[in-house]
Amino acid sequence: MTRGDSYTVFFDQLLQKNRPFAAWSLPGETAPEILLGEPSDILFLEDFDRLNGQEGFVFAPFRIDENSPLILMKPGVYLKDEKAIKAFDIEALPSLECKTPASRDFYIIAQENYLKDIDETVRVIQSTKLSKVIVSRIIPAKRGNESIGELYMQLRRQTPNAMVYLVNLPGAGLWMGATPEVLLQSKGKTLETVSLAGTQSRRDDSDYRWHTKEIEEQAFVSRYMLDVFYKFNIHPYTTQGPETLESGRVAHLKTSFNFSAKKVEDKLGDFVAQLHPTPAVCGLPKSKAHRFISTIEKHDRRYYSGYLGPWRMNDCIRLFVNLRCMEITADNYMLYSGGGITARSVPAEEWDETTKKATTLLSAIEAVQTNDFNKETHSATGLFTAGQRN
Template sequence: MTESKDFASFIDKLLSKNCPFALWAVPGSNIPEILISCNEELVYPAQFNKLNGQEGFIFAPYHIEENTPLVLLKPGIYKKGVEDIMGIGLGQIQNEEKYEEPGEHSFVISQPEYLTDIAETIAEIKRTKLAKVIVSRLIPFQRQQESLGEVFLQLHRQTPKAFVYLVNLPKAGLWMGATPEILLKSEGKTLETVSLAGTQSRRNDGDYMWHTKEIEEQAFVSRYLLDVFYKFNIHPYYTQGPETLESGKVAHLSTSFRFAAKKLAFNLGDFIAELHPTPAVCGYPKSKAAKFISQVEKHNRRYYTGYLGPWRLNGNVGLFVNLRCMEILPQQYVLYSGGGITARSVPEDEWEETNKKATTLLSAIEAVQNR
């Protein structure tokens, strides 16, 4: 992807129109893609399994609620590559009214409060059948006068192996992120999903040592994926991993699962509805973890740990779990960061893990602010 200030300027001008759009680059690609729509052409499916037969770009929340709907951008203006994107005539795109910003970002908790929440989570795990729970928090960071187009390009340069995106939607808001986690991706006649969990700081020498806590955490996710495969009669399937996946400033344990796309030819939406949210973003067992999260987290996750990406766009599926993401408000960035809590967790370590994960976005913002 070009480092051209012209492209950054184009993105900023598009943002000024406030029209619905999704701009993204898939892992390992320097070729950005964009889908631009208008408010009247957006679709809001009532349930995750209502995606069968649809196509476009999906922006899905953690839970579907009135203020966090599942959004589908239908194919409107679709372009691929910097040159073609910058050839879009901005004059033909109508300006949309500003939507009300959500007012739920006051639930930023202190380190002592977070450590208390984690200690209570560990105690709950030890006395119940919970095995793992994801507990997240909000990290605010002040905006200055920096170009959001430049922040997007900087984020892509720093995380070339991630799905890097910028999405602007009514009701959902303005979001940016760089997520390494595949929810479901097509490649020819094959579909791939990934079990991703466990985090440590990225090492320059590539010599990673994984502890029992991180290995167990990732194994929960793999076990859940296989349970879903069984429900949909998916076999045979092929696995690769566990192996280390580097993304931005951190590294994770990853196992990929591949199977024939024809297995889900008519019920792909149902499969996604069953898959989401995975234990990687919720916990295990999923229903018990989700109930506990609703009690321990003080904020609404909104689109954090939801999923997004092209959905049957030109016949391709490329959905990613919405990790390493932030909502962009007029005065500040609100970063979402969480960690997988097990009986072996140490509260202070979990606090540091959320900070490490936030550096993926913070380093890109600061690089642009300090120019």
């Protein structure tokens, strides 16, 4: 068994048994971390600030509703490396009942209608106090017989500088993603949050040129971060950037903000509730953008543009915004992708940007499906040749 195969088998076995789990690997990490739980370990919280005093793995939606609860999986079995999963007796884990999820309709918008929506969004921005709003869409891809465990490991190989995750949680379902955007993470006695916005295709020569629209889009997010700092009396703080961050097939503009963890140690849940959703996934002013999204988008975002990660596990926080993600159904991969719309936006370019952002996941799906096809073809050819020899 080659390196990585044991993870593939392990994840597939967990899914076959319908076990609640979260697997994630942080940027630059060589192995996934895995948290296994029982149904009794799953908490459904009523508001984002209810994370105060809690610990575990959090999976938060864009907005909380009956179809998309805020989920916290309390600390259970924690496995850090390949040696640990090989030593774990997965056969002893009982299978859990797999309830057939309620049928959901995924609204797939046609390009013509999406362009009309962006035209309308630009018109509203130009005629109101709305400065920026994120408009997203769902991009479907057909699911075959490929291993979900193998797909996750492929995505890890392709995006080593992202937080790559796979979760199977009651109330949410099966999700996978590779997100580059930090919402909040601890670094010893300091905390870091990140302003990330602006997108272009990744360049082999790393010679990036950023345009006014992209620079303004990223500046909106940075200004919002500073407004939140002011509300929580956070000073001093340090900044780094804007600089280019490469992730998968795309690159973004990024600014990092670092400050003392003592400033919010007794109100971490409140601080995260104020940060989320950031202008990078919602818009500015946030309340107006949030309302506009609910009218312009015809689909349910669910956990796209929410956040996820270990929350105060071993005194560590690693929360990432849930970008470059997909909801996995029995027959399809439903990829979520959005773009920041400003007064300078060109509708056709925004369609292209959402397509571009989806390539991170689509390329991993294609690689695994192509590999499976080649295996099947090789196997069939081998059998046919053997028959000829006989």
